[in-house]
Amino acid sequence: MNVRVVKPGMKTTVQDLGRRGFQKLGVVVGGAIDVPSHRLANLLVGNDDHWATLELTLAGPTVTFEGDTLIALTGAPIAASVAGLPAPMQRPVLVRAGATLTCGLAARGCRTYLAIAGGLDVPLVLGSRSTYERGAFGGFEGRSLRAGDLLPIGQPTPVASAWIDHLLRSSPSAIVAPPWSTGPAQSVHALRVARIMEGPEWPWLTAASQSRFTDEPFTVSPRSDRMGYRLRGPLMEFTEPRELISEGVCPGTIQIPAGGEPIILMADCATTGGYAKVACVAAVDLPMLAQLRPGEQLQFQWIGIEEAQTEYRQEAIAFERLRQTISRAASELSH
Amino acid sequence: MSEPRELISCLGDRAVIVRLGDRADRGTFLRVFALTSRLEASRIPGVLEFTPAFTSITIHYDPMLRDVEQIRADLARAVAEARQTDAPVPRFINIPVCYGGECGIDLDYVAEYHQLTRDDVIRIHSSAEYLVHMLGFVPGFPYLGGLPLEIATPRHPAPRLQVPMGSVGIAGSQSGIYSFPTPGGWQIIGRTPRLLFQPMAAEPTLLRPGDIVRFEPISEATFHATREYSP
Numbered sequence: 359m360n361v362r363v364v365k366p367g368m369k370t371t372v373q374d375l376g377r378r379g380f381q382k383l384g385v386v387v388g389g390a391i392d393v394p395s396h397r398l399a400n401l402l403v404g405n406d407d408h409w410a411t412l413e414l415t416l417a418g419p420t421v422t423f424e425g426d427t428l429i430a431l432t433g434a435p436i437a438a439s440v441a442g443l444p445a446p447m448q449r450p451v452l453v454r455a456g457a458t459l460t461c462g463l464a465a466r467g468c469r470t471y472l473a474i475a476g477g478l479d480v481p482l483v484l485g486s487r488s489t490y491e492r493g494a495f496g497g498f499e500g501r502s503l504r505a506g507d508l509l510p511i512g513q514p515t516p517v518a519s520a521w522i523d524h525l526l527r528s529s530p531s532a533i534v535a536p537p538w539s540t541g542p543a544q545s546v547h548a549l550r551v552a553r554i555m556e557g558p559e560w561p562w563l564t565a566a567s568q569s570r571f572t573d574e575p576f577t578v579s580p581r582s583d584r585m586g587y588r589l590r591g592p593l594m595e596f597t598e599p600r601e602l603i604s605e606g607v608c609p610g611t612i613q614i615p616a617g618g619e620p621i622i623l624m625a626d627c628a629t630t631g632g633y634a635k636v637a638c639v640a641a642v643d644l645p646m647l648a649q650l651r652p653g654e655q656l657q658f659q660w661i662g663i664e665e666a667q668t669e670y671r672q673e674a675i676a677f678e679r680l681r682q683t684i685s686r687a688a689s690e691l692s693h
Numbered sequence: 694m695s696e697p698r699e700l701i702s703c704l705g706d707r708a709v710i711v712r713l714g715d716r717a718d719r720g721t722f723l724r725v726f727a728l729t730s731r732l733e734a735s736r737i738p739g740v741l742e743f744t745p746a747f748t749s750i751t752i753h754y755d756p757m758l759r760d761v762e763q764i765r766a767d768l769a770r771a772v773a774e775a776r777q778t779d780a781p782v783p784r785f786i787n788i789p790v791c792y793g794g795e796c797g798i799d800l801d802y803v804a805e806y807h808q809l810t811r812d813d814v815i816r817i818h819s820s821a822e823y824l825v826h827m828l829g830f831v832p833g834f835p836y837l838g839g840l841p842l843e844i845a846t847p848r849h850p851a852p853r854l855q856v857p858m859g860s861v862g863i864a865g866s867q868s869g870i871y872s873f874p875t876p877g878g879w880q881i882i883g884r885t886p887r888l889l890f891q892p893m894a895a896e897p898t899l900l901r902p903g904d905i906v907r908f909e910p911i912s913e914a915t916f917h918a919t920r921e922y923s924p
Contacts, residue, residue: 379742382828492875557705606745630744667761
């Protein structure tokens with residue numbers, strides 16, 4: 359059962375958890391830029407974590423479903439509807455065969471995930487279905503979706519089928535959803551604080567730059583994308599000009615290129631880089647960054663590595679508890 | 694004379710960088726290669742993968758499975774064991790290159806810069822043996838050591854918007870081969886008809902760290918006849 363793209367939205371790509379094991383060959387990991395939201399969307403439609411979803415950016419697509427389909431929307435809250443009825447976020451939603459889901463603009467945040475029961479069934483490339491646009495491979499034909507694209511969908515799991523049967527029976531409407539919803543995938547902080555740890559080249563910065571790095575806020579530049587976020591704010595200066603030889607990097611790494619404007623590397627960053635790595639954002643704060651829009655501000659704050667890892671583990675454990683709760687709800691459907 | 698000490702630094706809470714030397718020379722390459730091999734063989738729980746580079750290896754790990762103190766201990770052990778590892782048996786790879794003309798628009802510039810003829814540059818470039826130190830920047834892009842200093846040329850002050858796929862370039866004493874069309878500031882002296890990256894192939898990249906590369910001059914006609922990618 360395919361899904362037809364009527365309008366592609368601003369930038370909609372197929373993503374999963376990325377390509378692991380090939381960075382040594384220069385192959386970018388990529389994958390969903392807000393991992394918890396991707397995982398939650400998959401959980402709500404009975405998919406495995408690593409199945410592919412659609413990552414929507416700011417303005418979502420309009421798509422038509424050939425068959426009765428279970429979907430879920432997570433991440434940035436987006437105005438979505440089927441036949442004039444609202445498509446709610448954060449829960450499994452049944453869309454009847456032939457119905458069209460129209461997505462509008464995200465009210466806040468930047469990336470919304472649309473999971474479809476069965477997952478996007480595009481070919482695996484180097485073990486992943488993520489789209490690497492720069493290399494034009496992976497995902498759907500290596501690119502963002504366009505009007506007219508026909509998206510192949512995999513087989514829903516038995517859990518998803520149980521939801522579909524239950525929701526089909528509970529209402530004749532083109533769109534049917536349970537009255538409950540999960541909370542958002544990530545904790546929402548009122549003040550956008552990105553917690554950081556010192557990088558290997560932190561000592562290269564002048565004392566003044568080091569103070570300003572956490573004292574003053576930065577603004578996300580419009581020249582930001584899945585590869586990295588450029589930040590406007592206090593320009594960073596080094597005590598002396600120095601060349602760094604290329605080294606392996608990871609998302610969250612904060613580099614200072616010539617010019618002094620920090621860049622936070624994100625999901626599609628290159629595997630190696632030759633710029634000074636002054637700090638690195640805690641993994642647990644990357645989803646918050648992924649939801650920042652150009653023009654929004656953030657502040658850096660120090661965190662110890664052990665504390666950052668403890669929080670990361672706590673969030674993973676909380677997610678597993680949610681998985682149990684949703685499984686229980688699904689098994690109660692068949693009784 | 695003792696070898697430089699290895700330095701282990703954290704890069705956030707999911708990666709660690711082990712530095713093995715100060716210079717991107719063959720000795721440092723052998724140490725990087727030995728440690729990478731040792732780490733790959735040791736199957737440390739929680740380790741996802743490695744990014745070997747000129748003088749370092751970045752280890753990517755999952756903090757759910759291994760915390761930072763455990764990783765540091767694992768790495769210290771691996772570093773000690775790696776000192777006993779043998780040098781790699783290299784693969785020798787011939788890369789055909791069409792030099793100059795439309796394939797190498799900077800060949801004349803490089804020749805003039807060094808007061809050499811085009812043929813001199815071609816002869817010098819193609820008689821050297823190059824070591825693949827690492828892959829990075831884009832999938833399949835090899836960073837090569839061993840460029841004869843007589844043709845080492847600084848990169849362009851402003852990068853070109855698009856360097857064609859297969860371009861063979863020089864930047865200072867580094868050389869490389871563009872596996873994708875990308876912006877770039879390297880001096881382009883030739884172009885290979887070979888594909889450096891094929892995501893669906895059993896071996897996705899033509900080259901691997903440790904390979905020894907020789908460039909083999911070919912004619913423009915041969916370039917077009919044997920080109921493995923569309924123009």
